[in-house]
Amino acid sequence: MDYNYLADLLYPNIKTLPADIEAKYPKRDLPEGAKVTRFAPSPTGFVHFGGLFPTRVSERLAHQSGGVFYLRIEDTDNKREVKGAVENLLETYKYYKIEFDEGPEGDYGPYRQTERVEIYQTFTKELIRLGKAYPCFCTSDELKEIRERQKELKLNFGYYGEWAKWRGADIETIKQKLNEKIPFVLRFKSDGNANNKIKFNDLIKGDIELTENEFDHVLLKSNGVPTYHLAHVVDDHLMWTTHVVRGEQWLPSLAFHIQLFNAFGYKMPKYLHNAELLKNDPNSNSRKKLSKRDNAASLAFYQKTGYAVDSIVEYIMTLLNSNYEEWRTANPDKPYTDFPFSVKKMSPSGCLFDFDKLNDVSKNTISRMTAEEVYTQTLEWAEIYDVEFADKLKQDREYALKILSIGRGGNKPRKDLTVWSDVKPYISLFYDDYFKIEAEIPNSDDFKTTLEKFIQTFDINDSSEVWFNKIKNVAAEIGYASEMKEYKKAPENYRGHVGDVSMFIRIAVTGKINSPDMYDVMQILGENRVVNRIKEILK
Numbered sequence: 001m002d003y004n005y006l007a008d009l010l011y012p013n014i015k016t017l018p019a020d021i022e023a024k025y026p027k028r029d030l031p032e033g034a035k036v037t038r039f040a041p042s043p044t045g046f047v048h049f050g051g052l053f054p055t056r057v058s059e060r061l062a063h064q065s066g067g068v069f070y071l072r073i074e075d076t077d078n079k080r081e082v083k084g085a086v087e088n089l090l091e092t093y094k095y096y097k098i099e100f101d102e103g104p105e106g107d108y109g110p111y112r113q114t115e116r117v118e119i120y121q122t123f124t125k126e127l128i129r130l131g132k133a134y135p136c137f138c139t140s141d142e143l144k145e146i147r148e149r150q151k152e153l154k155l156n157f158g159y160y161g162e163w164a165k166w167r168g169a170d171i172e173t174i175k176q177k178l179n180e181k182i183p184f185v186l187r188f189k190s191d192g193n194a195n196n197k198i199k200f201n202d203l204i205k206g207d208i209e210l211t212e213n214e215f216d217h218v219l220l221k222s223n224g225v226p227t228y229h230l231a232h233v234v235d236d237h238l239m240w241t242t243h244v245v246r247g248e249q250w251l252p253s254l255a256f257h258i259q260l261f262n263a264f265g266y267k268m269p270k271y272l273h274n275a276e277l278l279k280n281d282p283n284s285n286s287r288k289k290l291s292k293r294d295n296a297a298s299l300a301f302y303q304k305t306g307y308a309v310d311s312i313v314e315y316i317m318t319l320l321n322s323n324y325e326e327w328r329t330a331n332p333d334k335p336y337t338d339f340p341f342s343v344k345k346m347s348p349s350g351c352l353f354d355f356d357k358l359n360d361v362s363k364n365t366i367s368r369m370t371a372e373e374v375y376t377q378t379l380e381w382a383e384i385y386d387v388e389f390a391d392k393l394k395q396d397r398e399y400a401l402k403i404l405s406i407g408r409g410g411n412k413p414r415k416d417l418t419v420w421s422d423v424k425p426y427i428s429l430f431y432d433d434y435f436k437i438e439a440e441i442p443n444s445d446d447f448k449t450t451l452e453k454f455i456q457t458f459d460i461n462d463s464s465e466v467w468f469n470k471i472k473n474v475a476a477e478i479g480y481a482s483e484m485k486e487y488k489k490a491p492e493n494y495r496g497h498v499g500d501v502s503m504f505i506r507i508a509v510t511g512k513i514n515s516p517d518m519y520d521v522m523q524i525l526g527e528n529r530v531v532n533r534i535k536e537i538l539k
Ligand code: GLU
Pocket: 039, 040, 041, 042, 074, 228, 232, 244, 245, 246, 247
């Protein structure tokens, strides 16, 4: 068979050669060891939490090594394409601070596969010339029939070996079909044998064994558009990808991809097949894959609840590398990008998603923010999800900042906030129209006497020391221990202790049994409101 003739017969309009195209994709000018990675989504749905993982791995590998991280949109399957998916993708990744150096704009594009169809045809035409690809004119009925027969004979399904009826077709038969305008797909001529195994090193999974591919998979569909297999090989070659991070669902196709790289004679990138996120399943007491329907998977859920973007970024780092948390504790103020991310520390079998852990990480993350950051991000959240609260925050910015400053900074910042929706209940005590007594009011004379005595001497200008001494005095006057230590030594000598007295005051002034530092709270509320709230409860 004259393969050059066949190639021109099938793709007469493709005049360029791979070398012409390669010339437009010169070797990248990068420092030694720099990695080139990509995020290559198919726009077949909206981004979910699990999608942020491999992307972050790619981003870290590239940026940590002074390399390039680019976005490539793999939109060759228009049947599965979801409208708005690309826009959602771009917005979501920007929101979660995953920034691409290239794509959709850049020097190694176009970055949308549907804009690269001629490129794929050029490379496939070369495979035809090399005798490694051929046209197949089977109709879907014929393929169905093959499948039926394979089923009866209990054989592997697919187009391979003796079932690959167009593999050895002569040029006249092919010409005849072309003349009849019968559509064809272009198939790879596999030289693999399913009885053979190949060894492969995956950077996450380690050494793995694969079965050689014996199938003559489709490279170009009948409309001339490539399949993922062909397209990613050509693109990763042209765009100089060094590391491919992708879902482990691609492992079964890996042997075929290896064949394709070899058929073209290209150097393969390194591969990292990433396991899906797992969750604890209380019903079966085991781990299950996180489903797209789980709240944990839905980015809309995180946004609505008000998880800080930084919390999500932190949590992903925690899940990706088991030593991240330790590093964070030692380096509370460093950006996460200073962490030496390592593929070796990734779990080959998948990480466990856990809300308790996420909440813990979130609390720590917000506790490290300035009052200004908390204010701005809460406001951004509230503008969408609680407009009335947003207005309240905007009415007096300085006042809100004062409240949010309580307990910030220092080595042990307060950890009251997990998500932005916590801010309103946390600061409601400072706003008279939100304030309400939530705690149970103690039904005792001691409660009333405490409050009466407290307001008699209360002076907003007191230092915190003087203020607290006055509380201790109240305690002593009503038969409560003014020092915890004394109380512990002989509780039978007292009606209670200074902590109980403080609690009485806290309930009256804040309406809660938990609140930030009472002295700070009173300073912000001011003398009148403190006295009025106490008087109100004494009525
Ligand atoms: N387009 C493929 C997908 O969305 C990407 C796989 C890859 O990264 O190579 O699953």
